[in-house]
Structure formats: structure tokens, C-alpha cells
Amino acid sequence: MIKRLQVGLLRFERVVERQRYWRALRDTLTLLFPFALIGAYVSFVNQAIFQRNGFLNHIYYLSHWVPGFKELATYTTMLNLSINGILAIIAAFAAANFVARSAQRDNLLAGITSAISFMMLNINYNFFAKSGQMTGSRFLEDNLGTQGIFLALLVGLVTGWLFSHLSRRPHVPQPVETQAHLLARARNNWLPMVVALLFFSIVGYGISFASKAGLNGLFYAVFSLPFTNPGSSLLAILGVSSLSNLYWLIGIIGPVDFSGNSTTSTVQNLAYALQHGSAWGAPNSITLHTLFDAFANVGGPGMTLALLIAILWRSRNRNYRSVAKVSALPALFNINQSLLVGLPIAYSPILAIPFLLAPIASMIITWTALVLKFMPPVVYPVTKTMPGFLTGWLGTGGTWQALVVSVINLVVATAIYLPFVLLANRTDEAGDVTHD
Amino acid sequence: MIRRYWWRWLLGLVALIGISWPAYTWTQANIKTLKNTGRSRMAPVIMVPGSSASQNRFDSLITELGKETPKKHSVLKLTVQTDGSIKYSGSIDHNDNEPFIVIGFANNHDGKANIDKQAVWLNTAFKDLVKTYHFNHFYALGHSNGGLIWTLFLERYLKETPKVHIDRLMTIASPYNMESTSTTAKTPMFQELYKYRTGLPESLTVYSIAGTENYTSDGTVPYNSVNYGKYIFQDQVKHFTEITVTGANTAHSDLPQNKQIVSLIRQYLLAENMSDKVQQQNAQRIQH
Numbered sequence: 001m002i003k004r005l006q007v008g009l010l011r012f013e014r015v016v017e018r019q020r021y022w023r024a025l026r027d028t029l030t031l032l033f034p035f036a037l038i039g040a041y042v043s044f045v046n047q048a049i050f051q052r053n054g055f056l057n058h059i060y061y062l063s064h065w066v067p068g069f070k071e072l073a074t075y076t077t078m079l080n081l082s083i084n085g086i087l088a089i090i091a092a093f094a095a096a097n098f099v100a101r102s103a104q105r106d107n108l109l110a111g112i113t114s115a116i117s118f119m120m121l122n123i124n125y126n127f128f129a130k131s132g133q134m135t136g137s138r139f140l141e142d143n144l145g146t147q148g149i150f151l152a153l154l155v156g157l158v159t160g161w162l163f164s165h166l167s168r169r170p171h172v173p174q175p176v177e178t179q180a181h182l183l184a185r186a187r188n189n190w191l192p193m194v195v196a197l198l199f200f201s202i203v204g205y206g207i208s209f210a211s212k213a214g215l216n217g218l219f220y221a222v223f224s225l226p227f228t229n230p231g232s233s234l235l236a237i238l239g240v241s242s243l244s245n246l247y248w249l250i251g252i253i254g255p256v257d258f259s260g261n262s263t264t265s266t267v268q269n270l271a272y273a274l275q276h277g278s279a280w281g282a283p284n285s286i287t288l289h290t291l292f293d294a295f296a297n298v299g300g301p302g303m304t305l306a307l308l309i310a311i312l313w314r315s316r317n318r319n320y321r322s323v324a325k326v327s328a329l330p331a332l333f334n335i336n337q338s339l340l341v342g343l344p345i346a347y348s349p350i351l352a353i354p355f356l357l358a359p360i361a362s363m364i365i366t367w368t369a370l371v372l373k374f375m376p377p378v379v380y381p382v383t384k385t386m387p388g389f390l391t392g393w394l395g396t397g398g399t400w401q402a403l404v405v406s407v408i409n410l411v412v413a414t415a416i417y418l419p420f421v422l423l424a425n426r427t428d429e430a431g432d433v434t435h436d
Numbered sequence: 437m438i439r440r441y442w443w444r445w446l447l448g449l450v451a452l453i454g455i456s457w458p459a460y461t462w463t464q465a466n467i468k469t470l471k472n473t474g475r476s477r478m479a480p481v482i483m484v485p486g487s488s489a490s491q492n493r494f495d496s497l498i499t500e501l502g503k504e505t506p507k508k509h510s511v512l513k514l515t516v517q518t519d520g521s522i523k524y525s526g527s528i529d530h531n532d533n534e535p536f537i538v539i540g541f542a543n544n545h546d547g548k549a550n551i552d553k554q555a556v557w558l559n560t561a562f563k564d565l566v567k568t569y570h571f572n573h574f575y576a577l578g579h580s581n582g583g584l585i586w587t588l589f590l591e592r593y594l595k596e597t598p599k600v601h602i603d604r605l606m607t608i609a610s611p612y613n614m615e616s617t618s619t620t621a622k623t624p625m626f627q628e629l630y631k632y633r634t635g636l637p638e639s640l641t642v643y644s645i646a647g648t649e650n651y652t653s654d655g656t657v658p659y660n661s662v663n664y665g666k667y668i669f670q671d672q673v674k675h676f677t678e679i680t681v682t683g684a685n686t687a688h689s690d691l692p693q694n695k696q697i698v699s700l701i702r703q704y705l706l707a708e709n710m711s712d713k714v715q716q717q718n719a720q721r722i723q724h
Contacts, residue, residue: 058466059458264512264524268568274471380467390456394463 006423013349021157024098025347028153031094032087033323033342039084039146040330040338046076048333048385055333055385084337085141088148092118095156096163103164106171106189113193114159117200118152119144121215125208140214146337149251151215159196166192219252232265232286234367241292241363242356248301248340249352263289269379279376279396286370286377294378294395295366295409296359298388300336302345303358305388306413310421313414317424319343333385354420358413365409366392375401479573479603480528480565481509481705482537484558486580487550491515491525491540493579496693498536501702510535514565516557517542522564534706537565548614548625551581555588559596562589566597575705576605579692580657583610583644584625587668590640591632606643606705608691611657613664626664633668640673643704645697647686656688677704 016022048054049062050073056062063069096114101107122140143151168188174181204215211218265284273279284290299305308331311317311324323342331339345351369375378395386394389410392402485493491513498511510529514522516539528535539561541554565571578586586605594602614623622630646662647654659680669676685694702708 055459059455059462263527264568267528270470271568271570274467380463380470386459387455390459394459397467398460398463 006426009350009423010426016349020102021099021160022347024095024102024157024160025153026344027098028091028094028156029341029344029346031098032091033338033344035083035087035090036341037326037338039080039087040327040335042076042079042083043335043337044330044333044385046073046080047335050076051385053383055383055387058383081141085145087146088144088152089115089118091149092152092156092159095153096159097156099157099160100163100167100171103160104170105163105167106185109185109189109193110160110163111156113163113196114156117159117196118148118155120197120201121151121155121204121207122148123204123208123214125205125214140217143214143217147252151219153251155200158199159192162192162196162199163189166195232284234286234291234363237286237288237291238360238363240288241296241359245301245356245359249346249355251340251346263287265289266379269377270381273379273397279379279399282377282379284377286367290370290377291363291366292359294382294391295406296362297334297391298362298406298410298413299331300334300339300388301359302336302355303362303388303409303413303417304331304336304339304345304355306358306410307339307345307351307354307417307421309410309414310417314418315421315425317421320421320424332387334388335385350420350423354413354417358416361412361416362409365412366405369401369405375399375405378402478528478533478535478569478571479575480535480537480569480571481575481577482539482562482565483577484539484579484582484585485544486578486582487544487546489540489544489579489582491538493540494536494538494577494692497698497701500693500695500698501706508532511538512536513538513540514561515540515542516561520557520560522561528569546581548623548628551584551588551625552628554581554585555593558585558589559593562593563597566600572600573603574600575603577608577701577705578605578610579608580610580688583607584612584629587612587629587636588632590637591629591635594637595635602637602640604641604643604705604707606645606701607665608645608697609647609654609657609662609688610644610665611661612668613658613661615658615661617652617658617660619660626667629668633672636669636672638672638674641675641677642669642673643677643679643700644669645679645681645691645700647688647691647694647697648680648682649686654686654688654691 046054049056050069051057052063054062066072093111093115097107097111100110119139122143124138124140127138142148168191171185171188207215207218265287266289269279269282269284269290272282296303299308308324308328311320312328315321315324320343323339327336327338327342330336340346343351345355370377375392376396376399378392380395380397382391382395389406390403392406393399396402483494483497485491498509502508508529510527510532512524512526512528512535514524514537516522528537539558541557543550543553576586576590578584583605586607587610590602590605594600612629613621613626616623616626642665644662644665646659647657648659649655652659663678666676666678679700681691681694681696681700683696685691691697
């Protein structure tokens with residue numbers, strides 16, 4: 001039975017792999033990997049070390065004794081904004097590039113057209129506001145970073161499609177470019193270029209009447225609609241967080257990007273705990289924060305630390321091992337973008353299953369422990385970069401039961417990931433055979 | 437395997453302890469500081485909408501305020517159910533010292549009996565907020581009947597939370613004499629507000645804004661009824677100022693997002709630093 005399931009999954013993966021657009025997606029993500037990796041280290045340094053509520057800054061009181069802390073903070077924030085802040089533009093370029101190349105069309109022009117189209121979707125129309133001086137910047141910068149990747153991939157695929165169907169003739173790469181050939185490229189591709197640019201600029205302008213934050217803003221408004229308040233019902237919390245993880249899988253990053261310490265129920269818990277001197281008996285023991293943030297986000301969304309452990313422990317897939325090794329440090333502090341695009345987890349039919357299941361298992365275990373009053377809920381402030389397996393322990397003010405639950409969660413999640421990781425051993429071998 | 441890589445295991449163990457121990461001591465220290473400081477620096481702006489309006493009534497006002505204010509205010513919304521339980525949505529940012537809190541009521545009907553009840557519900561919500569966020573100063577804004585609910589609350593119920601002080605109250609088109617256009621007839625609502633007026637905090641500053649589409653009303657609330665506020669507040673509070681706004685968008689329901697009123701809110705309720713030009717314009721509108 002299980003064997004048949006495995007074979008089925010593998011076959012499904014292989015069929016999917018053959019789709020041109022799907023391949024382009026996967027290749028784009030893999031191409032993004034080095035940038036995502038650099039970006040992950042930059043966010044780690046910036047968010048965990050040089051932010052005011054960075055975890056390492058907190059525990060080692062770095063801001064008190066590291067010379068030039070403020071300047072380093074500014075510098076790393078700059079790095080963070082510039083590398084992670086424009087990842088989506090690269091994605092738009094690469095996706096169109098791969099699609100056009102698979103159809104033997106002009107991939108370079110397709111990529112550039114797609115990048116420009118993506119920028120046009122993210123023009124800040126407030127900039128044209130009539131009243132008084134120009135306000136804000138010309139682009140909606142927030143949409144150009146990791147949270148714009150889904151839209152960027154979409155733009156890239158559409159542009160690539162336009163190039164594959166509207167280009168006059170196939171593109172033949174030249175060892176040495178001549179001016180004549182470059183001009184011929186322009187002549188062959190003016191139609192898809194104009195169509196793509198016109199299409200996306202009109203869409204962008206049209207959207208601006210409905211949403212000031214552009215298409216991406218509209219996307220986020222719709223996608224984050226279900227996340228307003230799941231309350232204290234386990235099923236609602238499971239649903240909301242699984243939906244959020246599903247978004248992560250397709251590259252929409254962050255609707256429930258750590259719901260944080262500021263919801264009223266969390267503040268009420270904190271107020272109670274400060275008054276009574278203990279986390280036991282806090283009024284809202286089951287919330288998105290106490291289940292998902294604190295116990296199902298170890299190593300980032302999808303319990304990715306468990307995946308990392310599973311890979312480093314048992315995987316023989318060389319690609320997996322090399323990606324996992326270099327991504328380990330940021331993943332310890334819940335920054336997992338490099339694993340998402342490097343393995344990739346995103347758009348992978350095999351890894352998607354445990355990515356969704358592992359957090360659900362963790363939340364159910366945590367919920368059971370809370371309902372049985374084995375441990376108190378997380379009430380004290382925790383930070384986003386706090387190592388996931390310590391969050392429960394520290395967030396309850398140092399209750400050992402919470403640490404035990406965290407460790408159980410991690411073990412169970414690793415067990416859930418393991419079969420899928422082992423399955424990938426076989427895809428690798430099979431893949432090698434077909435390539436040779 | 438373990439023997440070969442023993443130094444790796446040792447390194448991992450050292451790193452784990454090197455993180456866990458300081459993390460633990462930091463958490464304990466953090467809890468101690470949280471206990472001592474609380475959140476007393478926070479002074480929220482609490483808004484109560486008028487009858488038939490929900491907790492989303494002030495959304496456009498908040499957007500208008502957000503366009504020009506230098507600070508971003510986070511928004512918390514409450515709906516008090518008829519049984520006194522409270523539904524929360526939105527949140528207050530960790531470092532926001534002047535958040536907006538909107539309190540709506542599941543039963544938001546007009547009429548004296550309902551307004552009396554709504555004042556009690558406002559008290560329930562207010563106590564819950566104080567318990568959660570530990571503020572000891574706040575500002576109040578009421579649109580239409582929301583202003584009456586605030587007045588009633590300040591007269592009768594605020595003393596139940598003695599540690600918390602109100603600095604400024606702004607009411608927008610609040611009909612202190614209900615729908616009456618008369619300058620002499622007194623409605624039961626006004627009589628109640630008048631009877632308890634000595635309970636108003638002495639240090640309070642009140643601004644009452646009236647909108648006028650024509651000489652007598654803003655289309656819904658009679659000017660004379662807004663004007664009745666002076667009998668309640670004068671000689672009871674530190675300052676009482678009446679402001680009349682005319683011109684475009686002065687129909688009763690447009691008032692909260694009216695540009696002139698938005699700038700009045702910014703200058704008088706939020707006490708923001710504004711350009712001299714805007715301040716002069718606002719000053720011209722005031723009838724002392």
C-alpha cells in the first residue's frame with residue numbers, strides 16, 4: 001500500500017516535471033537559490049543580531065558593548081533591503097527567460113520585458129496624486145521583495161508564453177553577437193514585447209483604481225482576509241495556519257508571517273501573567289500565537305528545522321544535502337527562504353505534503369498538552385528570531401514541560417518528513433539515470 | 437560514528453548551552469522589567485461611533501488621519517455584545533503610544549434607553565481595556581450619539597476607574613438635546629446629562645463641533661441641539677469650546693471624514709504640530 005503510494009507520488013512528480021511551465025518555475029527557484037541564501041544570511045545578521053528585538057542582541061546585550069552597533073545596524077538593514085528587497089524582480093526575469101528558452105525564443109529579451117512588466121505592476125499611483133507635492137516613491141517597494149515572488153512568477157510565465165507564441169521566428173543563440181543579429185532580434189520580437197508591456201501597464205493602471213497598493217496589495221488583502229481572527233477553536237487555527245503554509249508553498253510569503261505579540265488575547269495573557277507572576281491559568285490559552293507561532297514554526301513555517309534534521313541525518317540526495325548544510329544556520333533562527341527555493345520546497349509535490357502535515361501534528365500535540373494542562377501557554381514576549389525549539393520554554397518563563405513538548409514536536413515532525421526525504425533519494429537516482 | 441565526530445557533538449552542546457543559558461536569564465530579566473514598567477506611557481484615542489454605526493464607522497477618518505500624520509497609529513476595534521462580552525479585532529503595535537481604539541455596540545440603536553445602556557457597555561469595555569493595556573491617560577472622540585455616550589460615561593462611570601484620567605474630549609455633531617430644534621424645551625436625555633454634570637472631571641477640555649448645511653442643522657442633527665452642550669459643560673470642565681464647520685461635506689454622516697474636521701482633530705485632539713497656516717484656519721472657525 002505504502003509502496004504503491006510512493007510509486008504513485010514519484011510518477012506524479014515525473015509527469016509534472018515534464019510540463020514546460022512547471023519546469024520553468026522550478027528552474028527559476030533554483031536559480032534564485034544563491035541570492036536567497038545570501039539573503040537569508042543577511043536577514044539572519046540583520047534580524048537576529050542588529051535589530052532592537054533581535055534574539056541574539058537580547059540575550060548577549062550586544063547593543064551595549066559591540067562598538068559601532070548602530071552603524072552596523074543601518075548597514076545590515078541596507079543589505080537586507082537591497083538583496084531581499086528586489087528578489088521578485090529577479091524571479092520575474094528568470095521565469096520568462098526559462099519559458100522562452102524552452103520554446104527556443106529570445107530568452108534575454110523575454111526576461112527583460114518581464115522584469116519591466118513586473119515593475120509596471122508595482123508603480124505607486126499615489127505618486128501622481130494631484131494634491132500638492134508628490135508623496136512617496138515611484139514604486140511600491142514592498143512588493144518587489146520576497147512577498148512579491150508569486151506575482152513575479154506569474155508575470156514571468158505570462159510574458160514567456162507571449163514570447164513563445166507571438167515571436168516571429170525561433171531564436172538562434174550566436175557565439176559572437178553582431179549588430180545585425182541584435183537588430184534582427186528586436187525585429188522578431190517587437191510584437192510580444194509591446195503586447196506584454198501594454199497588457200501589464202493597463203492591468204497595473206486599472207488595479208490602481210481599486211487598490212492603492214497595486215495588484216500585490218490586492219492579492220494580500222484577499223489572501224490575508226481569512227487570517228483576521230481565528231479565535232480559540234483548534235480547527236479554525238489549524239485551517240488558518242495550513243492555508244498560510246500553503247501560500248508559502250506557492251511563494252506568497254507572509255500572510256500569517258508570525259502573528260506576533262500584539263493581538264489582544266496575547267496582551268491579556270501577558271497582563272494576567274505579570275499580575276499573577278506565572279503563566280499558569282492565563283485566560284486565552286489557545287490562540288494562533290500560543291499554538292502556531294510558538295510551537296509549529298520551528299525553523300520557520302512548515303517546521304523546516306525538522307526537514308533539515310531529516311535531510312542531514314538520512315538523505316543521500318546530494319542536492320538536498322548541500323542546500324541543507326549551507327541553510328542550517330539561518331534556519332535555526334527561523335529564516336528558511338533559502339530552503340524554500342533551494343530544495344525547492346515551493347512547488348514540490350513531494351515535500352508539500354509533510355510541509356503541511358508537520359505543523360498540523362505539532363499544533364495538535366501542543367493543543368493536547370494545553371488542554372490537559374500539562375504546560376501553561378506561551379504568554380511572555382517572544383521574538384521572531386528566537387530558535388523555534390526554545391520558544392515554548394522561554395515564552396512560558398522557563399517551564400520545562402514546554403521544552404519537552406517542543407522537543408516532542410520536533411521529533412514527530414522529523415518522523416513525518418523522513419519518508420518523503422527518503423523518497424527523494426530515489427528521485428535523485430532515477431533522475432541521474434535518465435540524464436545519463 | 438559518534439566517536440569520530442565527538443568534537444562536533446561537543447561543539448553543538450557548547451553552542452546549545454551558550455544560547456540557552458543567556459536566553460533564560462534574559463527572559464527572566466525581561467519579565468521583571470515588564471512587571472515594573474507596565475505600559476503606562478500609552479495614551480490611546482478612544483472613539484465611539486453614533487447610532488446605527490458599527491465599529492468600522494471611523495475607518496475613513498482613520499485613513500484620512502493616516503495620510504498626513506507623521507506617526508502611524510495602530511487600530512484596535514471592540515464590539516460590546518448585549519450581554520457585556522467583548523469581541524476584539526485588530527491590534528495595538530508594540531511601540532505605539534497613541535493607538536486608536538474604536539468601541540462599537542452590538543445594540544447600536546438610537547433613543548435614550550439605548551444610550552443609557554450603551555454608556556454602561558462603554559464602561560465595561562473601558563475597564564477591560566485598562567486591565568489589559570494599563571494606560572492612565574486617554575483622549576475621547578464621539579460622533580453623534582457617541583458624544584452623548586461619552587458624556588454620560590464621564591459623568592457617571594469614569595470614577596469607577598480612579599487611576600485613569602481623560603485629557604480631552606471631542607464630540608462631533610452630538611445632539612445634547614436629542615432631535616429637538618427648540619431653544620427652550622428640554623428632552624429627558626438632556627435632563628439626565630444636565631443632572632449628572634457635576635460628575636464631569638474638572639481637568640477635562642471639551643471641543644464640541646457642529647456641522648451646518650444651512651442655518652439650522654447638518655441635515656440630521658439640529659444646530660440648537662448641539663448648542664445645548666454649553667449648559668452641560670460650561671463651568672464644569674476646564675475648557676469648553678464650540679466649533680462650527682460649514683461648507684462642502686457637512687452633512688451629518690460626512691462629518692467624521694470632513695477635511696476641516698480631520699484637521700481640527702489633528703490639532704486639538706491629537707495635539708500634533710501643524711503648519712501655521714492650518715492653525716490659523718482652524719482658529720478662525722472657533723467661536724469663543
